[in-house]
Amino acid sequence: MATNAESPLDLLWKEYSLAFRDFDDLTLARWLAQTLGQLEGKAWRLSHPLIGAYRLAAQLAHERQIWLKRLATPPAAYLESTCCRAPILPLLTRDVRDAGLICQHCNDTLFSFEDVAAPLQGDLEAWAGEYAPVHAVAHWDDRQRKTAGDYERAYENAAEEAERLLGQAGQKLSVRLLEFYPTIVWEDQDECLEVRPEDVKL
Numbered sequence: 001m002a003t004n005a006e007s008p009l010d011l012l013w014k015e016y017s018l019a020f021r022d023f024d025d026l027t028l029a030r031w032l033a034q035t036l037g038q039l040e041g042k043a044w045r046l047s048h049p050l051i052g053a054y055r056l057a058a059q060l061a062h063e064r065q066i067w068l069k070r071l072a073t074p075p076a077a078y079l080e081s082t083c084c085r086a087p088i089l090p091l092l093t094r095d096v097r098d099a100g101l102i103c104q105h106c107n108d109t110l111f112s113f114e115d116v117a118a119p120l121q122g123d124l125e126a127w128a129g130e131y132a133p134v135h136a137v138a139h140w141d142d143r144q145r146k147t148a149g150d151y152e153r154a155y156e157n158a159a160e161e162a163e164r165l166l167g168q169a170g171q172k173l174s175v176r177l178l179e180f181y182p183t184i185v186w187e188d189q190d191e192c193l194e195v196r197p198e199d200v201k202l
């Protein structure tokens, strides 16, 4: 069997994205530019339906190189990214220390950690540093699990801690990032610890 088979969820999102495939380039460009205007000034959960829709449209726009064609003008606050020249729309994840902020158009690094607004680097680094050992519990090997004794309890505790830390990302870090970027998306789940968006409370 193919090892890179798409999950049922991937297939479902592929089905959702068909809606945008009917858009011609100009319609797609206008939809994206207008939606960026509506997203502006807020921190959004990655799980928010508007963000889900935007990401689908953005992927397609990336494939079709919509932003290079300059068919529509995004709101002025969105500067052009260097990764793919789409408007900047950064995603904050637990991997911010290594991967920086992620571009929602090409999924590449939009700002490396060193290029993230300097006044925020300390807080982001502290948060990611706190998150890393919590997340690592999901990937403990047998020896580590045995040392912990009750692994189920350790896993549960880690999941609760992850919920709290993700809440911080949404409530504090994202809000501070908004001082520097027009819009922020933050990851509100941890699939390895089975933390779902509805578990992360603000």
Ligand SMILES: [Zn+2]
Residues within 6 Å of the ligand: 081, 083, 084, 085, 086, 103, 104, 105, 106, 107, 108, 110
């Ligand atoms: Zn990009």
